[in-house]
Amino acid sequence: MQIQSLHPSSSHVSAPATHSDPVVRSLLANARPCAVSFYKPNEAIYAHGDTSGPLYLVEFGTVRVCRLTADGRRQISTFHFAGEVFGFEPGGEHLNYAESVDSTGIRLLRPNSDAGLGESALTIALRTMARIQDHLLLLGRMNAAEKMAVFIIDLHDRQDADRFIDLSMQRSDIADYLGLTFETVSRVLKAFKDAKLIRLPMLSQIEVLDWTGLRCLAE
Amino acid sequence: MQIQSLHPSSSHVSAPATHSDPVVRSLLANARPCAVSFYKPNEAIYAHGDTSGPLYLVEFGTVRVCRLTADGRRQISTFHFAGEVFGFEPGGEHLNYAESVDSTGIRLLRPNSDAGLGESALTIALRTMARIQDHLLLLGRMNAAEKMAVFIIDLHDRQDADRFIDLSMQRSDIADYLGLTFETVSRVLKAFKDAKLIRLPMLSQIEVLDWTGLRCLAE
DNA sequence: CGACCAATTGAATTGATTCAAGGTCCGTGG
């Protein structure tokens, strides 16, 4: 992991997210400015057991936040994309670990006063919580096809891309997010393709052909 | 639902939780005092779509917080017991609904200043979030026996009861919490009984006979 | 071009569900 200089001329990464979200902007206003760290794919951002405290803002790229069972089974709690904030943990230690999925830029947010990051931190934490609660319903009560449909629609809603949805993560990441095996992910994508719900122009791109059909599956 | 008077002499409910948790006490200090509402089993505390804002403190009893799919499948996000705070939601509307499981007393917590409930609200929200993230791992990556073992141990840790664990909720609630059917819950309990891990002196009580064996299952 | 990793596909297996039948607990009323 390298620390990027804040000086623009030395930066060779793509433009940072615009942070159009007012809550994120307010959080930035309460934070000390920090450099953007650049991560190659599959690098650790923080580990299980690390001291928690600062928050992390995704400038570009994708992050996965995960937890493991004692025998190594992995569950991905959330993916985070450009403009999203993560790193919330109670107590002093990270119970989850976070890694870059692809080439990712992360800005550290440290509170610049004793007052902490204020109300905006709570707001963003509650949003994250709502997202996770949605995911409980998905993991506990949906079948493979429904899970996949929800996942594709969610990806589309969070990317501003219109036509093609970018799959920055590989099949096994999707599997560990949806509580499936990577073989099942592959099979469901094939079934969607055969049902003319989607097209897969590349391994890492989805084009939705039938939004109605897909939304119907996702309820 | 009846509103209990704050006057002790008119109260016929069991003694309220002592709120030994300093964070909950600090939250109470920032809240306007409110009466305790008494709920019979299976009454609505708030509904999907209700305006959110106030927090709720369980004085006694058990609460379930749930979400439904469009076709009526239910996932219970969390159970809450005496001394626990719930009701966190982003935005203005409840995405979940909350109900009493058994006879339950709830104290409403409304902020008494414009500053809101302060840091303690964030602390408790983060705790809730950590609990939910644990539950993602359970729902996504554990089998029925492991889920049940984790559930029993968690119940024990959250109740101060030593010998007998009280199952205030019925089998279908446990099923909707663990992402199983109630038949499977019943079968797993039977298997635990046959394996001499537990005893079921009553329908709603568990006695753990082999903590090591149970913990081993739960990892 | 070959090597390697990821993804696909097939066949067999299995864990959990579904459907169906009993059994148990508990309150109510004769």
Place this chain on the structure above:
DNA sequence: CCACGGACCTTGAATCAATTCAATTGGTCG
């Protein structure tokens, strides 16, 4: 006190969705 009814729970048998295991294909990069 006991019989009755209904809700909850247990148990069994058949089914099915998803996994496991095993090839094979495809894509990417030196």
